[in-house]
Amino acid sequence: MSVIPIYADLGILHTPASIAAAFTTLTIQDLKNAGIKYIHIQWVEPSNIIRLRMVPISHFEKMLQSARPGIGIPKVTGGFVYLVTAEGYGAAGEYLYVPDMSSLRLCPYAPGTASIFGWLEEKDAYKGPDGQMTAKTLVCPRAKVRDLVAEAQKDGVEFLIGFESEFNLLTSINPVRAGSHHQYGGARGLLVGLPETKALQEIVDALIDSGIKVEACHPEAGPGQYEIVTGPLSPLAAADVLVHTRQTIVNIASKHGLHATFAPRISMTAPGSAAHMHISAHRVGEKKPKETLSSLEKSFLAGVIDDIRALSAITLPIPASYKRVGDGVFSGGTYVAWGTENRECPIRLSNATSPSSRNFEMRFIDGTANPYLVVASFIGLGYAGIKSKRELHLQNFSSASGPALLSEEERQARGITQRMPLTWEESREHLTKSKALREVLGSEFVDKYLSVNKTLAGALGIHDGDEEKSLTHLVELY
Structure with missing residues (x-):
């Protein structure tokens, strides 16, 4: 009969190194071998609305071979709640959404489909605070995680x-x-x-x-x-x-x-x-x-x-x-x-x-x-x-x-x-x-977030006073 070490650490041992070592990434060839026909290019707005573009893998592969791969995303979508536009967002302007190949993942819930995330970037480079040319935006939530992790590392x-x-x-x-x-x-x-x-x-x-x-x-x-x-x-x-x-x-x-x-x-x-x-x-x-x-x-x-x-x-x-x-x-x-x-x-x-x-x-x-x-x-x-x-x-x-x-x-x-x-x-x-x-997060981003957040609350509150309609409206969105 084995003795249970009651003073030993609980749970499975995980370290940043062990997790990194176990991380694997897919390639285009892996997707082809798996019979993937479509790529869902996904991003998540500050309002936590998930948006996507479905792109045939044939076009996605050609896009990756371009000098600067990505798809255009109207800047206004970050301020959209339904079709209501938050204050501070306008009709002009477009970001380049650059795919992050390390995020490729099969979607078994949708046969023949894989998904990928990316980074919002400016289409045209500009001179950053450090005097260097950059295409980084101040409004990409996913890029904020990447940059903060890199700083801590x-x-x-x-x-x-x-x-x-x-x-x-x-x-x-x-x-x-x-x-x-x-x-x-x-x-x-x-x-x-x-x-x-x-x-x-x-x-x-x-x-x-x-x-x-x-x-x-x-x-x-x-x-x-x-x-x-x-x-x-x-x-x-x-x-x-x-x-x-x-x-x-x-x-x-x-x-x-x-x-x-x-x-x-x-x-x-x-x-x-x-x-x-x-x-x-x-x-x-x-x-x-x-x-x-x-x-x-x-x-x-x-x-x-x-x-x-x-x-x-x-x-x-x-x-x-x-x-x-x-x-x-x-x-x-x-x-x-x-x-x-x-x-x-x-x-x-x-x-x-x-x-x-x-x-x-x-x-x-x-x-x-x-x-x-x-x-x-x-x-x-x-x-x-x-x-x-x-x-x-x-x-x-x-x-x-x-x-x-x-x-x-x-x-x-x-x-x-x-x-x-x-x-x-x-x-x-x-x-x-x-x-x-x-x-x-950046002061400009916080102000934009607060603006979208206010618009979101307004959109969710259109049935205030009617609990049943308000709840239906909420579960439809989230």
């Missing part, structure tokens, strides 16, 4: 990120209705005869066949609610995989007569859906202690916490986002706090005494947030904390319950002095004033 700092995708499978959207009703983790949520079960199995198979490591799939607590967990990756790859996972879910669900939605909450009598992000910070050659957070981890966490309220405008971007969060409903609570395995804190420390798998679960994110902006914001704020060797003043909230159940005096004694934003308006106010996030 120069300092020997690396990150691993994994996402949980929570979603509801609906049998009707007008009215909104789920077919399966089950408990959290309940076996009845995966009965053999359910269309949801058939769809979920096909979704998981498709993700694995596209090269994505799926760690788990299980019923969540809400009506028709499920979760799929994918493994840790480099920041850019993690955001790409999240988008691919969502595309796989919605397409295969549709095939089975179901509508998949990542809306924050479809019922005020049941839990909402989040997009929890697990992130770990590493320094090359540095070993983490078992008993406590490393200085790197502490400074990373301090950088995030110091601007967490402004960050909410990125991670909880629409008015409906604030219907999901609350105290006592396992949504991360409403107080600025972090705690070991505490789901009533917006930041949960997971596997605290296992250095090789220790990570921070960011619980104040939902599926309406743009994954690239989320990742860029966390890395930018966290790395700023690391660079400045920021001290972590907020102590680990070590309690079986959440901060909301303490008295004001008890919270003050633990250093819990701030609430998370409770409304969309409040979070936007914090972002507007945030010097840190303006430095991370």
Whole structure:
């Protein structure tokens, strides 16, 4: 009989080096061998609207042979919500969307199809702040992740990120209705005869066949609610995989007569859906202690916490986002706090005494947030904390319950002095004033984001006063 090493690290050992070593890229020849006929060139707007162009592989191959490969994208689309244009966007101008060949991925949900992401660039080079000619734009969320990761790597700092995708499978959207009703983790949520079960199995198979490591799939607590967990990756790859996972879910669900939605909450009598992000910070050659957070981890966490309220405008971007969060409903609570395995804190420390798998679960994110902006914001704020060797003043909230159940005096004694934003308006106010996030994302970009975000909220609010129509409108978009 083997002895279980109860003091060993928990979980599978992942390091930035091991993840990088396992990463593979496809070639055009690989696509031809797989019978691929079409390429979905995809990008995600700041409003988290996924757009694509379907291009025959014959044309895509010729495009790659051109002097500067790419497709034209009107600049105004970044400000489009339906056909409403956000302030600050106009009809003139076009970006070149340059494909990133390292992001090529098969799409088993659409036979004969592969997808690819890229970078928004200016069509004409211009003189940058450093005096050098460049084509970089200030508005490409995906490029922001790339550049922030590269900056941190120069300092020997690396990150691993994994996402949980929570979603509801609906049998009707007008009215909104789920077919399966089950408990959290309940076996009845995966009965053999359910269309949801058939769809979920096909979704998981498709993700694995596209090269994505799926760690788990299980019923969540809400009506028709499920979760799929994918493994840790480099920041850019993690955001790409999240988008691919969502595309796989919605397409295969549709095939089975179901509508998949990542809306924050479809019922005020049941839990909402989040997009929890697990992130770990590493320094090359540095070993983490078992008993406590490393200085790197502490400074990373301090950088995030110091601007967490402004960050909410990125991670909880629409008015409906604030219907999901609350105290006592396992949504991360409403107080600025972090705690070991505490789901009533917006930041949960997971596997605290296992250095090789220790990570921070960011619980104040939902599926309406743009994954690239989320990742860029966390890395930018966290790395700023690391660079400045920021001290972590907020102590680990070590309690079986959440901060909301303490008295004001008890919270003050633990250093819990701030609430998370409770409304969309409040979070936007914090972002507007945030010097840190303006430095991370660029002040011009933050202003554009706030403009689009306002337009999005207006478009989603056209049925205010009619809860049923508003919910249908929300699940149609997200």
